Amino acid sequence: MTERGQARLLEVSGLQTEFVTDDGLVRAVDGVSFSVDRGEILGIVGESGCGKSVTNLSVMGLLPKPQGRIVGGSVFFDGRDLVGLPESELRSVRGNRIAMIFQDPMTSLNPYLRVEEQLVEVAELHMGLSRPEAVKRAVELLDRCGIPDAARRIRGYPHEFSGGMRQRVMIAMALLCDPDLLIADEPTTALDVTIQAQILELIKELRDERGMGVILITHDLGVVAGMCDRVLVMYAGRVVEEAAVEPLFATPGHPYTAALLRSVPTLDDEAHGKLQSIAGLPPRLDGGSFRQCTFLPRCALAHDACNEGDPELIEETPGRKRRCILPVEQVR
Amino acid sequence: MSATETARPTKGPDTSRVVLSVRDLKKWFPIRKGLFSRVVGHVKAVDGVSFDIHAGETLGLVGESGCGKTTVGRTILRLNDPVTAGIAEFHGQDVFELQGGDLRALRRRMQIIFQDPYSSLNPRMTVESIVGEALTVHGMVANKKERRERVQDLLEKCGLDPIRHITRYPHEFSGGQRQRIGIARAIALEPELIVCDEPVSALDVSIQAQVINLLQRLQEEMGIAYLFIAHGLAVVEHISHRVAVMYLGRIAEIADTETLYANPVHPYTQALLSAIPSPDPDAPLNPHPLEGEVPTPINPPAGCRFHPRCRFAEDRCKSNTTPIPIYEVGPGHRVACILGENVDGAKRVGELVHGDDETSAS
Ligand SMILES: Nc1ncnc2c1ncn2[C@@H]1O[C@H](COP(=O)(O)OP(=O)(O)OP(=O)(O)O)[C@@H](O)[C@H]1O
Ligand SMILES: Nc1ncnc2c1ncn2[C@@H]1O[C@H](COP(=O)(O)OP(=O)(O)OP(=O)(O)O)[C@@H](O)[C@H]1O
Ligand code: SF4
Ligand SMILES: [Mg+2]
Ligand SMILES: [Mg+2]
Numbered sequence: 157m158t159e160r161g162q163a164r165l166l167e168v169s170g171l172q173t174e175f176v177t178d179d180g181l182v183r184a185v186d187g188v189s190f191s192v193d194r195g196e197i198l199g200i201v202g203e204s205g206c207g208k209s210v211t212n213l214s215v216m217g218l219l220p221k222p223q224g225r226i227v228g229g230s231v232f233f234d235g236r237d238l239v240g241l242p243e244s245e246l247r248s249v250r251g252n253r254i255a256m257i258f259q260d261p262m263t264s265l266n267p268y269l270r271v272e273e274q275l276v277e278v279a280e281l282h283m284g285l286s287r288p289e290a291v292k293r294a295v296e297l298l299d300r301c302g303i304p305d306a307a308r309r310i311r312g313y314p315h316e317f318s319g320g321m322r323q324r325v326m327i328a329m330a331l332l333c334d335p336d337l338l339i340a341d342e343p344t345t346a347l348d349v350t351i352q353a354q355i356l357e358l359i360k361e362l363r364d365e366r367g368m369g370v371i372l373i374t375h376d377l378g379v380v381a382g383m384c385d386r387v388l389v390m391y392a393g394r395v396v397e398e399a400a401v402e403p404l405f406a407t408p409g410h411p412y413t414a415a416l417l418r419s420v421p422t423l424d425d426e427a428h429g430k431l432q433s434i435a436g437l438p439p440r441l442d443g444g445s446f447r448q449c450t451f452l453p454r455c456a457l458a459h460d461a462c463n464e465g466d467p468e469l470i471e472e473t474p475g476r477k478r479r480c481i482l483p484v485e486q487v488r
Numbered sequence: 489m490s491a492t493e494t495a496r497p498t499k500g501p502d503t504s505r506v507v508l509s510v511r512d513l514k515k516w517f518p519i520r521k522g523l524f525s526r527v528v529g530h531v532k533a534v535d536g537v538s539f540d541i542h543a544g545e546t547l548g549l550v551g552e553s554g555c556g557k558t559t560v561g562r563t564i565l566r567l568n569d570p571v572t573a574g575i576a577e578f579h580g581q582d583v584f585e586l587q588g589g590d591l592r593a594l595r596r597r598m599q600i601i602f603q604d605p606y607s608s609l610n611p612r613m614t615v616e617s618i619v620g621e622a623l624t625v626h627g628m629v630a631n632k633k634e635r636r637e638r639v640q641d642l643l644e645k646c647g648l649d650p651i652r653h654i655t656r657y658p659h660e661f662s663g664g665q666r667q668r669i670g671i672a673r674a675i676a677l678e679p680e681l682i683v684c685d686e687p688v689s690a691l692d693v694s695i696q697a698q699v700i701n702l703l704q705r706l707q708e709e710m711g712i713a714y715l716f717i718a719h720g721l722a723v724v725e726h727i728s729h730r731v732a733v734m735y736l737g738r739i740a741e742i743a744d745t746e747t748l749y750a751n752p753v754h755p756y757t758q759a760l761l762s763a764i765p766s767p768d769p770d771a772p773l774n775p776h777p778l779e780g781e782v783p784t785p786i787n788p789p790a791g792c793r794f795h796p797r798c799r800f801a802e803d804r805c806k807s808n809t810t811p812i813p814i815y816e817v818g819p820g821h822r823v824a825c826i827l828g829e830n831v832d833g834a835k836r837v838g839e840l841v842h843g844d845d846e847t848s849a850s
Contacts, residue, residue, distance in 0.1 A: 175660070177656065177660060178655060178656075179652060179655060182660075201692070202692065203664075203692050203694055203695060204662055204663070204664025204665055204668075204691055204692050204695045205661075205662040205664065205665050208662075209662060209663065210662075220659065223660075259663045260606040260663065263606075302553075302782065304554075304782045304783055304784040305784040305786065308784075308786070309784070316517070316531075318553055318554040318558060318559075319553070319558060319603045319604060319685075319686070320553025320554060320719075321553060321554050324553075342663065345686075345689045346553065346603065346686065346689060346719075347553050347719065348550075348551070348552045348553050348719035348760075349719065349721070349760070350552060350759075350760075351552065351553050351782075375664075375691065375692035375693055375696070376693075377693065415694065416692075416693060416694060419693045419694045419696075419697045433694050433695075433697035433698040433701060434694040437647065437649065440649075440652065
């Protein structure tokens, strides 16, 4: 168990992140707030490009420079605002207390170094282990992540691993330093269901044993259902719904959430029929303000009042927020 | 693409035309050691795989991480040369014998959507060049203007913004957006076969649906055949006409989709089917997990490679003295397991060859 301080493990408020590109500004994250407690698993879901990865890269202070920057809001980790901290201090927080499993496996793997070197370096640097201890720990974690014959395979290079094995190496690397907060960005996309279940169990175990907080970004609603305590639904750089997992699945409070739940392929779908998708594209994120609900052009339930301004994110019942003017019973 | 649009009838595969025929394909990666890089063993990533794909057909290829799915796809496309053994005939011509111009022509007719959308896109090229390069190389557009229009059309088809996204570089995109750039590139040349290596696993469900609908529409319009690699059985069921289940470098079972999901014979197929997470917070994550470890393809188990994890394993499954039989248990439904003999009307059509053919590998 970690010590339980007064402050929340992570408290993000009003986060805004922008990119400067050749054809103007992209406001990828537009006023996002959420928190994560010790021992809690928060899921983040939402359409591709809605800002899930950029939100978390902002939390980690890992935005690409100079194009990307945080232009507003705060990121309190264990009582200290990480926004504006000097790089050296951020690096120590990242190495020792917050770990991230990146969506892009090659961000954290060096193609020219054997997997062993990369893992052992992390264990030596951040945990002060001796070389043999570090190797032992690395092999043990690879093994727990389901890499067969880990003691031998650890000596290979990343390109000698399959897609899913590379992903598991990254997961092992993130878990090596026993983080207080784990940010996992689509950690199991390349994994089949059996290994996925094994990895998710491992994350749960570490949560239970050590009170690790977890942010789990995934598009797999089955994983959300099985893993998360609370869920944040993002759309176009903003939060459109936040709720505990059961009520979210039972009675989605935003038409976007409802549409997401409908587009899950299930085993008893009619084969070769069309899958349900949400027609249309999300709005452009150029930093302008919205005069109508951002989801309106794609919303099957929209009516006249939805034109009269972008709804606020309102906490209707404790722990449940949503950004839609329809009464919750009418959301389908 | 609208959610309310009704499903168009699929023309379905043309079973009289085999596009790709793979026989006894093997790809072993040498393991080297020491100063002189002596070969001390092999990763037997693909170890005797056979299947056919017909025109306009989707063959799903599923199996656990590391079982050799990507290696099958890359080897067929000549991205893993040299092949260890076997043949892969594309319209009757063995792809492993093609060279120079013929090989380039093959590359136009056979495309791949890569599993990793990150490292497969050149970071120094704009989306316009990435998607349009091959159009120019293969003379499929007359000028720049035509190329731009064509690329914009492709981007739109894949759910990207044709105006704003075309001048951007890969790092300026989210993971799912990059995957769609890879798809636009693969379909640009209107190939006859696309190896789709987990094309939707990095995408959220709504975009997944869009991309799968897109692939299905292209198949109906152009008769493209797909080798569709995935670990999500639900998605494979939806898009595939037939499904092959792979275990440690070999095919365990192959059948048309309905049959495979309704009447799986191989214990491994049964285990995979029971392991699908459901979007229901009350359902346990994995009701019937596979027992035991995934063995390594370096020293695969003797006999049936699945036997250490199999609930039904008998003595004859555990050694190389009795070969594992392949049964045809229904039309086009083959299974490499002794349990095939219990199925009414099963015909023994072959067997998995054992033995340490280490020496015959190049
Ligand atoms: N370096 C960058 N320059 C410009 N725009 C960027 C950059 N990185 C991300 N974006 C844009 O910011 C938006 C949010 O991207 P982000 O990667 O957070 O999406 P995501 O929700 O993680 O999507 P996915 O599920 O596809 O990974 C996208 O529209 C993307 O195009
Ligand atoms: N270039 C290589 N050198 C050595 N071994 C390799 C190489 N490429 C793949 N392998 C090994 O071959 C086996 C099969 O890998 P492959 O990438 O085909 O698996 P896969 O079924 O696609 O798995 P995943 O679902 O994780 O992507 C793995 O054990 C992998 O480590
Ligand atoms: S051959 Fe034997 S060990 Fe292999 S799957 Fe069938 S019953 Fe199990
Ligand atoms: Mg992302
Ligand atoms: Mg693969």
